[in-house]
Amino acid sequence: MGQGINDKVAIIGMGCTKFGEHWDKGSEDLIVEAFTEALGDAGIEKKDIQAAWYGSCYDEFNVGKSALPLSRTLKLPFIPVTRVENLCASGSEALRGAVYGVASGAYDIALALGAEKLKDTGYGGLPEINMSYGTKNRVIFPSISAPGVFAMMANRYFSKYGMTIEEGKRVLAKISVNSHRNGAKNPKAHLQRIITEEDVLKAPIIASPLGLFDCCGVSDGAAAAIVCRADMAKDFRPDPVLIKALQIAISSGEELGYTKWDGTYVEATGRTAVRAYEEAGIKNPREEISMMEVHDCFSITELVTYEDLGISPRGKARNDIEDGFFTIEGRIPSQPDGGLKCFGHPIAASGLRMLYEMYQQLQGRAGERQIRDPKVGLTHNLGGFPQMNVVSLVIVGL
Amino acid sequence: MGQGINDKVAIIGMGCTKFGEHWDKGSEDLIVEAFTEALGDAGIEKKDIQAAWYGSCYDEFNVGKSALPLSRTLKLPFIPVTRVENLCASGSEALRGAVYGVASGAYDIALALGAEKLKDTGYGGLPEINMSYGTKNRVIFPSISAPGVFAMMANRYFSKYGMTIEEGKRVLAKISVNSHRNGAKNPKAHLQRIITEEDVLKAPIIASPLGLFDCCGVSDGAAAAIVCRADMAKDFRPDPVLIKALQIAISSGEELGYTKWDGTYVEATGRTAVRAYEEAGIKNPREEISMMEVHDCFSITELVTYEDLGISPRGKARNDIEDGFFTIEGRIPSQPDGGLKCFGHPIAASGLRMLYEMYQQLQGRAGERQIRDPKVGLTHNLGGFPQMNVVSLVIVGL
Numbered sequence: 001m002g003q004g005i006n007d008k009v010a011i012i013g014m015g016c017t018k019f020g021e022h023w024d025k026g027s028e029d030l031i032v033e034a035f036t037e038a039l040g041d042a043g044i045e046k047k048d049i050q051a052a053w054y055g056s057c058y059d060e061f062n063v064g065k066s067a068l069p070l071s072r073t074l075k076l077p078f079i080p081v082t083r084v085e086n087l088c089a090s091g092s093e094a095l096r097g098a099v100y101g102v103a104s105g106a107y108d109i110a111l112a113l114g115a116e117k118l119k120d121t122g123y124g125g126l127p128e129i130n131m132s133y134g135t136k137n138r139v140i141f142p143s144i145s146a147p148g149v150f151a152m153m154a155n156r157y158f159s160k161y162g163m164t165i166e167e168g169k170r171v172l173a174k175i176s177v178n179s180h181r182n183g184a185k186n187p188k189a190h191l192q193r194i195i196t197e198e199d200v201l202k203a204p205i206i207a208s209p210l211g212l213f214d215c216c217g218v219s220d221g222a223a224a225a226i227v228c229r230a231d232m233a234k235d236f237r238p239d240p241v242l243i244k245a246l247q248i249a250i251s252s253g254e255e256l257g258y259t260k261w262d263g264t265y266v267e268a269t270g271r272t273a274v275r276a277y278e279e280a281g282i283k284n285p286r287e288e289i290s291m292m293e294v295h296d297c298f299s300i301t302e303l304v305t306y307e308d309l310g311i312s313p314r315g316k317a318r319n320d321i322e323d324g325f326f327t328i329e330g331r332i333p334s335q336p337d338g339g340l341k342c343f344g345h346p347i348a349a350s351g352l353r354m355l356y357e358m359y360q361q362l363q364g365r366a367g368e369r370q371i372r373d374p375k376v377g378l379t380h381n382l383g384g385f386p387q388m389n390v391v392s393l394v395i396v397g398l
Numbered sequence: 399m400g401q402g403i404n405d406k407v408a409i410i411g412m413g414c415t416k417f418g419e420h421w422d423k424g425s426e427d428l429i430v431e432a433f434t435e436a437l438g439d440a441g442i443e444k445k446d447i448q449a450a451w452y453g454s455c456y457d458e459f460n461v462g463k464s465a466l467p468l469s470r471t472l473k474l475p476f477i478p479v480t481r482v483e484n485l486c487a488s489g490s491e492a493l494r495g496a497v498y499g500v501a502s503g504a505y506d507i508a509l510a511l512g513a514e515k516l517k518d519t520g521y522g523g524l525p526e527i528n529m530s531y532g533t534k535n536r537v538i539f540p541s542i543s544a545p546g547v548f549a550m551m552a553n554r555y556f557s558k559y560g561m562t563i564e565e566g567k568r569v570l571a572k573i574s575v576n577s578h579r580n581g582a583k584n585p586k587a588h589l590q591r592i593i594t595e596e597d598v599l600k601a602p603i604i605a606s607p608l609g610l611f612d613c614c615g616v617s618d619g620a621a622a623a624i625v626c627r628a629d630m631a632k633d634f635r636p637d638p639v640l641i642k643a644l645q646i647a648i649s650s651g652e653e654l655g656y657t658k659w660d661g662t663y664v665e666a667t668g669r670t671a672v673r674a675y676e677e678a679g680i681k682n683p684r685e686e687i688s689m690m691e692v693h694d695c696f697s698i699t700e701l702v703t704y705e706d707l708g709i710s711p712r713g714k715a716r717n718d719i720e721d722g723f724f725t726i727e728g729r730i731p732s733q734p735d736g737g738l739k740c741f742g743h744p745i746a747a748s749g750l751r752m753l754y755e756m757y758q759q760l761q762g763r764a765g766e767r768q769i770r771d772p773k774v775g776l777t778h779n780l781g782g783f784p785q786m787n788v789v790s791l792v793i794v795g796l
Contacts, residue, residue: 005504051646057463065455065463065483066781066788072650078669080646082491085463085481093480097495103502106403106644246504248449248478252470271476383464390464 004279008103010233010240011225011396013042016356019221019344020190027059027117028073030222034349035074035113038224042236046074049226050107052081053097055090055114055348058121070113087383088295089248090114091223091351092392096246098227108229115222116346146297147215149385151207154300156263158209161315169209171318172299173200176213176341178327179296183338185368190217190344214299219344223352225359239363244376245279245395247272253388266382268391269308276393277310282376285310289332289395290374291361293354295382296339305380306334328369336361336369351392354379358396402677406501408631408638409623409794411440414754417619417742418588425457425515426471428620432747433472433511436622440634444472447624448505450479451495453488453512453746456519468511485781486693487646488512489621489749490790494644496625506627513620514744544695544783545613549605551784552698554661556607559713567607569716570697571598574611574739576725577694581736583766588615588742612697617742621750623757637761642774643677643793645670651786664780666789667706674791675708680774683708687730687793688772689759691752693780694737703778704732726767734759734767749790752777756794 015037017030039046054070067081084093091114098110158168177197183189195213203211233240251268261267273285282288289311296302306317311332312325320326326334337343337357340350358377360366376397383390413435415428437444452468465479482491489512496508556566575595581587593611601609631638649666659665671683680686687709694700704715709730710723718724724732735741735755738748756775758764774795781788 005502008503066485067648068650068782068786068788071648072786075650076648078647078649078666081648082494082646083483085483087464096480097498100495100498100502100504103504104403104498105406105501106498248480249476250465250469250474250479251476252466252473268476384466388466388470390466 005099005103005246006244006279007242008230009099009227009243010230011243011359012228012233012236012240013038013044013226014224014356014359015041016188016223016353017221018188019219019346019353021119022117022220023119025220027069027115027222030117030220031070031073031113031115034115034222034224038226042226044109044226044236046076048109049076049079049111050109051079051098051101052076052111052113053094054081054083055085055094056083056116057085057087057090057347058116058118086390088297088347089351089381089383089390089392090348091353092379092381092394093248094348095225095352095355095394096248098225099243099246102227102229108232110227111224112227112352113222113224114348114352116348117220118218118346119220145207147207147210150298150300151210153263153304153386154209157300157304160262160264165209169201170197171321172214172303173197174321175296175299175302176200179335179339179341182328182336182369183342186338186343189338189342190219191342210298210300216297216340217344219346221344221346221349221353223349223356225352225355239398241359241362241396241398243394244397245276245393247276247279247393248390250390251388261387263386265304266308266386266389266391268389269305269380269382272391272393273309276395280395282395288376289378290376291333291336291358291371292378292380293335293337293339293357294380296335296341297345297382301382302339305382309380328371333371336366336371351379351381355394355396362396362398403497403501403644404642404677405640406628407497407625407641408628409641409757410626410631410634410638411436411442411624412622412754412757413439414586414621414751415619416586417617417744417751419517420515420618421517423618425467425513425620428515428618429468429471429511429513432513432620432622436624440624442507442624442634444474446507447474447477447509448507449477449496449499450474450509450511451492452479452481453483453492454481454514455483455485455488455745456514456516484788486695486745487749487779487781487788487790488746489751490777490779490792491646492746493623493750493753493792494646496623497641497644500625500627506630507624509622509624510750511620511622512746512750514746515618516616516744517618543605545605545608547783548696548698549608551661551702552607555698555702558660558662563607567599568595569719570612570701571595572719573694573697573700574598577733577737577739580726580734580767581740584736584741587736587740588617589740608696608698614695614738615742617744619742619744619747619751621747621754623750623753637796639757639760639794639796641792642795643674643791645674645677645791646788648788649786659785661784663702664706664784664787664789666787667703667778667780670789670791671707674793678793680793686774687776688774689734689756689769690730690732690776690778691735691737691755692732692778694733694739695743695780699780703780707778726769731769734764734769749777749779753792753794760794760796
């Protein structure tokens, strides 16, 4: 591997819309809102942006998927704007493009922005999306759904670690309760209300053992980051946030061997974590990471991610969850902004939304949700399925 | 702007399939073929590839557009693979991702690959693609087509520079004749045959004044580049090809002001060219560029591009075309491999296909089409329409 991009690039401005059901707005409105906040936050003007990367899974303009929705909406005349797409990691991929663009020396200041208007698409989750390979000539998994595969993961996990379904569901319920507890304090979250374990356990089942409150929201929203060369970041603000590590891994499933993989972990998260900790110089993540936003598309995903990240030992995330290790008062607060579960999940905006929270927490600007003296924040995205996915990890610090 | 990426990154291996109607192959077959050639050409193994960028407008796998079609096809376990899409510049965007990834220090060796299986999609040109904005809630240009808008450009150009339709059509015919003359010698070209001016002039009209032979092919194909740090490139081969400039510009149309723009040029190409020449240290492109592959989606596009690139003065490309300036024996041979017109146009493969020709020409490996002692090659892509587009320029040299 190369030398990494550790400390070469800093974030100097961020913006994020309220996530939710924006029936009265188009993706253009959301893009403008997130960008305007980021620009004001960085204290720069639009003309200072030299290049941009745009993440979106659904936003189209005229002739297929391009960067035109961002370029045209923001009237960014003639600068390079690139469209990236990698499932739920699309927002982190936009950041990665901007970070490499700056670290390469090609640009001094670049924009990463992710936006989705999911509510306009009739998006109801993965079953509506075509399940084909190549150019629609080979159908696999014709009846799979995201809740379905993650439910299988939950059942496998409960079985492997000797939990009954009732025990397991109660552990998972605590995950969603924590997210809603944090998100209820967040004026930008989609679903701003406290829920109880009983609410979770009594909710309608989506795919057993996962119920309605084990599943994240489907939201509209946009989030943006402005990055620049680390050596010029303090010209813009006293508290720029440094990119300490940025790693992506893609797993197409076949390399695992389905007969060997028991469905209770995501291999790509573990691989990405090892690389990201090395890049950031983190020896003991359980001791050194201050806070996290992980990809809780389903409650079981969050639990398994704690183990995949090496925070909780295999099979022991339950203990940490029950001990309050991941609450806002705990040792490593997780989902301080409410997570996908409560803040919402406009696919390509989510990675940058997570970063927005880590950024504001590091700067001491998280208001009621402020974590005491955080040093290092981690964001994690999982796009796709447990066995076939794109995983991104970003580690940031002051 | 930053310092540019001039001479930081080199190409050490390339591959390209035959373009054409591959009814007996899937995109997987094309990907494997282009990749295998590139790997062999670089003399490395698959495990040496540390990250990859994939350009495709149509290739899908399972749950929407991601990098999984490349990752899964090549069995690239757990390395980062990113999907980029920017209309007809998608292949150049894949290269740009790989180049920035290496220039940033994140990776030593990276892959860029573009592939399309257009023939499987029922692709018949832009009219089949939905013409909407945002999330399909606002229709503009409901009846526009690519031949339609480029035909308007041709008519405007003829009018502005005082040519009758018959005169103009005869100039354009020479462009297609040149591409077929070169491509007929290319065993990988889609349409390997010589055509005459009379063939072009007598062909069925697609959108007046453009006839069938003024329009590029619709093809299946894939092309790949392996790039590495310039300082290690000679460890792999004696004749690596250096990236001298890599520039992208996106134009959303509104910045031009439709009342001011007369439709006879592409502003983004001109802007990109200025930046690329500066990055490559080129003072006089007409003297310093040895050869080109430009985006001849239509014959008029190629003519206007000669002027936009500053090779021919405004309104004077006709003279250069009539003087044979762009033929294989001319001062700046253009489309030595046959261009989009004759080699074919599998959208996201085209940028890398152009580079494949420049790379082999620089290395003296272009066989019957070999240009004498070329020093600097240029590739140009135009995605979208004359007024709203993505333009990429790559300049390479030894």
